[in-house]
Amino acid sequence: MGRTKRALGTTAVTAAVLLLGACDATSPGPADPAPAGAPLSAAQKATLHRAEERLVHRCMHDRGWAYRETPPDDPSARDRGPGRSFPYLVTDVAWAETYGYGDAFTPAAGAAPDARRAAPARTGQAAPARPSADWARALYGTGRQVSVELPGGGRLSTSDRGCLASARKTLYGDLGRWFPARRLSDNIDVFVRQRVRDDDDFKDGVAAWSRCARTRGHDVASPGQLRAELDRRTPGSTPAEAHAREVRTAVVEATCARSSGLARTLRQREAYWRPRVRDRFREELDELVRLERAALPEAATVLRTPAPNP
Amino acid sequence: MRRALLGTALAAALAAAGVLLPAATASAALGDCPQGQFCVWDDDDYSGARMGWTGSDPNWHDNGWGDRADSLYNNGTPATYDDVRVYMDVNYVNEDLCVVRGDYYDWGMNDNDYSSHQWTASC
Numbered sequence: 001m002g003r004t005k006r007a008l009g010t011t012a013v014t015a016a017v018l019l020l021g022a023c024d025a026t027s028p029g030p031a032d033p034a035p036a037g038a039p040l041s042a043a044q045k046a047t048l049h050r051a052e053e054r055l056v057h058r059c060m061h062d063r064g065w066a067y068r069e070t071p072p073d074d075p076s077a078r079d080r081g082p083g084r085s086f087p088y089l090v091t092d093v094a095w096a097e098t099y100g101y102g103d104a105f106t107p108a109a110g111a112a113p114d115a116r117r118a119a120p121a122r123t124g125q126a127a128p129a130r131p132s133a134d135w136a137r138a139l140y141g142t143g144r145q146v147s148v149e150l151p152g153g154g155r156l157s158t159s160d161r162g163c164l165a166s167a168r169k170t171l172y173g174d175l176g177r178w179f180p181a182r183r184l185s186d187n188i189d190v191f192v193r194q195r196v197r198d199d200d201d202f203k204d205g206v207a208a209w210s211r212c213a214r215t216r217g218h219d220v221a222s223p224g225q226l227r228a229e230l231d232r233r234t235p236g237s238t239p240a241e242a243h244a245r246e247v248r249t250a251v252v253e254a255t256c257a258r259s260s261g262l263a264r265t266l267r268q269r270e271a272y273w274r275p276r277v278r279d280r281f282r283e284e285l286d287e288l289v290r291l292e293r294a295a296l297p298e299a300a301t302v303l304r305t306p307a308p309n310p
Numbered sequence: 311m312r313r314a315l316l317g318t319a320l321a322a323a324l325a326a327a328g329v330l331l332p333a334a335t336a337s338a339a340l341g342d343c344p345q346g347q348f349c350v351w352d353d354d355d356y357s358g359a360r361m362g363w364t365g366s367d368p369n370w371h372d373n374g375w376g377d378r379a380d381s382l383y384n385n386g387t388p389a390t391y392d393d394v395r396v397y398m399d400v401n402y403v404n405e406d407l408c409v410v411r412g413d414y415y416d417w418g419m420n421d422n423d424y425s426s427h428q429w430t431a432s433c
Binding site for chain 2: 053056067068070071073074075077083085087132133135136137139140141142143144145147149150152153154155156157158159162164183186187190193194197222223224227228
């Protein structure tokens with residue numbers, strides 16, 4: 001079952017490699033696209049986000065659904081407070097002393113930490129038979145899809161229909177060009193970290209980190225094993241005791257990351273791999289900048305019209 | 311030497327990526343994932359047994375889903391935390407993918423892949 005699907009995936013990979021080879025043989029050509037220019041600023045990205053949300057809102061409203069526009073993500077907020085995310089291990093001792101592992105280690109909650117969810121609701125009076133499923137279908141669409149293949153053979157897809165797809169088409173034109181470029185860009189950090197983790201330097205660094213953790217009373221081979229120790233915490237401890245233990249553990253993780261040199265190794269190996277990974281996807285990343293820059297005037301127009309009344 | 315080999319492997323692995331695949335029709339089974347949830351399935355093409363979460367889960371093994379899923383879908387409700395980071399190991403170690411709401415993913419996962427996930431503000 002899974003084997004057949006994977007075999008299909010391999011065929012697609014082979015075809016993709018052949019296509020790329022053919023491209024290499026003919027480039028550079030006179031039809032080279034215009035230079036992409038500088039990456040979009042945070043303010044420009046926020047404008048695109050707001051315009052996409054406004055278009056989705058209008059589309060949902062036209063189909064009889066309520067929708068609440070979500071504000072743009074604040075990138076600077078990500079690096080503050082308990083929500084800060086460390087891709088390999090905690091490397092900031094002061095942060096660990098305050099937050100332990102922060103939000104990243106909060107046990108499975110009933111819902112995402114968010115009170116701003118847009119609840120699915122019909123505008124007007126008539127309630128549909130299956131409000132949430134129909135609402136999600138109107139938003140995300142069904143049927144035809146666009147896909148992009150990621151390194152490793154995975155296929156990331158999204159619907160070509162629905163209010164979200166329609167909003168993106170209004171802004172960027174061809175979803176088949178924007179979606180692959182956008183998703184490769186979204187996952188560049190992930191690709192870089194995958195390469196870093198495969199490095200011998202990373203493995204040596206984790207071994208050095210592990211020796212440090214052992215001198216501090218934790219017989220573990222990796223940060224993952226150290227965190228797993230917290231899973232086995234003694235039942236019946238108070239929340240304050242549990243938090244104190246989490247903080248002590250996270251502080252060991254961060255202190256050893258610095259003293260063992262692992263934190264420095266991570267910075268160096270990321271600096272080595274990032275330009276190489278970006279170079280591989282240069283074409284798509286440039287395409288993304290072109291498409292998103294070209295969408296800015298339309299986004300400004302969209303935002304000049306107010307949101308539909310609820 | 312090792313690094314040169316890895317460089318070659320990277321080139322090979324990345325050469326295959328980034329290609330727009332032919333238009334296809336999404337599996338109807340995606341509609342089985344309740345609105346607001348991040349869903350995973352036992353098999354490719356969003357088929358077989360399904361598991362879904364509205365929140366984050368640092369250890370899929372606790373409910374029998376560690377190293378098991380073959381396809382996944384972020385059917386999250388638009389909100390501040392509506393994208394999903396997926397990790398190879400428990401406790402959010404070794405991120406392997408970030409999935410924007412409305413997106414779904416298959417083909418790339420083997421049974422021994424993912425074991426935790428976390429809602430995040432953006433990919």
